[in-house]
Amino acid sequence: MSNRYEKSEKMLVRAQQVIPLGAQTYSKSITQFPKGISPLFATHAKGAYIYDVDGNQFIDFINAQASITLGYCDTDVNKAVSEQLEKGSIFSLSSEIESQVAEKIIQMVPCAEMVRFGKNGSDATAGAIRLARAYTNRDYVAVCGYHGWQDWYIGSTTKDLGVPNNVKELTLKYHYNDESSLEKLFEEYPNQIAAVILEPMNIEYPHPDFLRNIKQITHKHNAVLIFDEMVTGFRFANGGAQEFFNIIPDIATFGKGVSNGFPLSVIAGKKEIMSLMEEVFFSFTYGGETLSLAASLATLNKLQEKNVIANLINKGEFIIEKITYLINKYHLQDVLSISGHPTWSFLSFKEIEKYNSFMIKTFYMQEMFKQGILVYGTHNITYAHSDEDIEKLIQATEETFRLLKEYILKDNLKDKLECHPLEPLFKVR
Numbered sequence: 325m326s327n328r329y330e331k332s333e334k335m336l337v338r339a340q341q342v343i344p345l346g347a348q349t350y351s352k353s354i355t356q357f358p359k360g361i362s363p364l365f366a367t368h369a370k371g372a373y374i375y376d377v378d379g380n381q382f383i384d385f386i387n388a389q390a391s392i393t394l395g396y397c398d399t400d401v402n403k404a405v406s407e408q409l410e411k412g413s414i415f416s417l418s419s420e421i422e423s424q425v426a427e428k429i430i431q432m433v434p435c436a437e438m439v440r441f442g443k444n445g446s447d448a449t450a451g452a453i454r455l456a457r458a459y460t461n462r463d464y465v466a467v468c469g470y471h472g473w474q475d476w477y478i479g480s481t482t483k484d485l486g487v488p489n490n491v492k493e494l495t496l497k498y499h500y501n502d503e504s505s506l507e508k509l510f511e512e513y514p515n516q517i518a519a520v521i522l523e524p525m526n527i528e529y530p531h532p533d534f535l536r537n538i539k540q541i542t543h544k545h546n547a548v549l550i551f552d553e554m555v556t557g558f559r560f561a562n563g564g565a566q567e568f569f570n571i572i573p574d575i576a577t578f579g580k581g582v583s584n585g586f587p588l589s590v591i592a593g594k595k596e597i598m599s600l601m602e603e604v605f606f607s608f609t610y611g612g613e614t615l616s617l618a619a620s621l622a623t624l625n626k627l628q629e630k631n632v633i634a635n636l637i638n639k640g641e642f643i644i645e646k647i648t649y650l651i652n653k654y655h656l657q658d659v660l661s662i663s664g665h666p667t668w669s670f671l672s673f674k675e676i677e678k679y680n681s682f683m684i685k686t687f688y689m690q691e692m693f694k695q696g697i698l699v700y701g702t703h704n705i706t707y708a709h710s711d712e713d714i715e716k717l718i719q720a721t722e723e724t725f726r727l728l729k730e731y732i733l734k735d736n737l738k739d740k741l742e743c744h745p746l747e748p749l750f751k752v753r
Contacts, residue, residue: 328694331377332364339365350749351389356700360743361690363698369396371708374698382698383713387706390555390668391580393636394626395708401584404622405615413615421617428624429582429592433563434572435551436592440601441611445554446472448577448589449521451606453477455575456519456548458604459597464516466509468500469523471552483749501530503537510545521550524565527663527670535571548597551576554589558582559636559667562627586619633667636705639714640666643703646718647671653722654729659684669703679737686745687737688724695720 327333336359339346346364347353357364363376372395374384384396394401408421426439442448449471457463471477479487480495496513498505500522510517520542524535542549550573556565557578566572575593582588591598591606626632647662647669664670673681673688685701692699697720731737 328380329360329363329376329378332362333359335365335377349389355749356746358686358689358743358746361686362693362743371395371397372706372710372713380696382693382696383709383716385697385699385703385705385709385717387704388585389580390559390702390704391585392704392706393559393581394584394623394632395706396585398584398623398626398708400626401586401619401622404618405586408614408618411614414610414613418612419614419617421614421621422612425617425620425624428621429578429590432624432628433557433576433578433592434566435574435576435594437595438593438598438601440591440598440606441617442589442591442606443587443608443610443613443616444472445552445577445579445589446474446477447608448554448579448591449550449552450474450476451591451604452550452575452577452593453519453521454606455591455593455597455600455604456550458600459548460518460546462516462518462547463494464496464513464518465494466496466498466506466517466520466547467522468498469521469526469552471521500526501528501534503534503541506538507541510541510547515546517545517547519548519550521552523552523554524556524569524571525560525665527672529663529665530569535569539571539573548575549573553577554579555581555668556665557590558624558627559633560665561633582623583616583620584623586616587613588616588620630707632707635707636667638666639709640669640703640705642714643705643717644669647721650718650722650725654725656725656729659728659732660725664702667705671701671703673701676732678735679732680745682747683738683741683745684728686743687728687731687741690742691724691727692720695723697721 336346345353363380365377367375367377372383374382429439430436453465453476467480475487475491476495478484479492480497496509498509539549551566553564553576558581561567574597577591579589582590644662644666651657651660659674659676661672662669673685675681689700697717731740
């Protein structure tokens with residue numbers, strides 16, 4: 325049988341000689357895409373479609389880890405970037421477009437009174453933490469989700485190699501949808517916690533009043549509330565999850581959808597706090613790089629003009645409804661569940677008696693890839709997804725669920741795997 329991913333796997337061998345894991349990002353590597361059944365290297369993408377080095381076409385529901393909101397190579401974004409390229413990508417002086425994008429974000433995001441730019445999400449979250457520590461003159465930070473690769477956060481996970489112990493000790497964990505776990509931290513570390521940071525939503529909705537209570541607890545103890553809106557920003561609403569849930573943090577961090585895949589991240593917040601950036605060192609040669617800012621301005625304008633978010637929500641609600649129906653149709657409630665916001669829903673894989681969740685997830689990916697759907701559990705919806713694309717996702721999901729149920733009943737699921745199953749990377753919640 326011919327190998328559908330022969331060129332990808334040859335390229336992996338080449339890449340691993342010069343790049344650890346053969347990829348720049350864990351979530352694009354063989355830790356997340358099982359070797360043997362996965363496309364590993366792309367050549368190009370357009371709209372809702374991505375193409376691998378073997379010539380395979382996929383409808384993409386990963387969309388560069390949710391950084392694509394409008395679709396790949398969006399015409400309006402590309403036009404803005406092309407026009408800016410003719411003027412220059414970086415200068416010896418600041419440029420007008422920095423202020424234009426900052427003003428647009430302040431117009432759209434409820435908490436934003438001042439703005440600073442970075443390149444990666446980790447830039448923004450690390451900068452926000454440094455800012456909060458400077459503002460409060462405290463050292464400890466309370467976390468309950470994923471907030472990037474920097475020492476201050478990653479030291480709290482099992483991927484902590486190379487992080488000094490004294491840095492690890494400054495990061496404290498509390499639990500999402502459990503206000504009491506945060507209150508307990510403040511009791512254990514009185515007048516020592518600088519910031520409380522969280523994704524306002526990830527796989528599950530916040531319980532009623534959870535976010536409001538977190539804000540009240542944080543402010544009662546004179547700490548800074550930071551919303552990490554890397555994914556929820558410009559996806560749940562034009563003003564992010566803070567607009568969607570009507571809970572306004574002191575600082576928020578953004579990335580991904582702010583520029584439809586161009587490298588840009590944002591710290592936005594109250595002027596009283598943000599003005600400390602005049603003294604807090606947060607500076608990059610490429611902080612004002614204009615191509616990404618041009619992409620951002622075009623993206624944000626389109627979000628406002630085309631009612632993009634409502635379009636994403638409608639598609640996502642349909643997906644959740646249909647997949648819920650299929651889970652029930654094939655009696656897979658003990659194996660699968662779907663949750664999350666319609667624009668960013670999660671198919672969760674459960675442990676069952678003979679098969680762990682990673683084996684089930686690997687089989688799911690294997691069969692979806694065969695049918696031309698690039699997905700690994702999340703449905704990251706874009707404006708470019710057509711009704712036909714969504715229907716193909718549902719059809720492929722039904723066929724995969726049918727096979728999954730059949731093989732579980734026959735107790736031969738393991739034999740149907742064409743590769744080694746995935747293994748856990750690390751757990752953050």
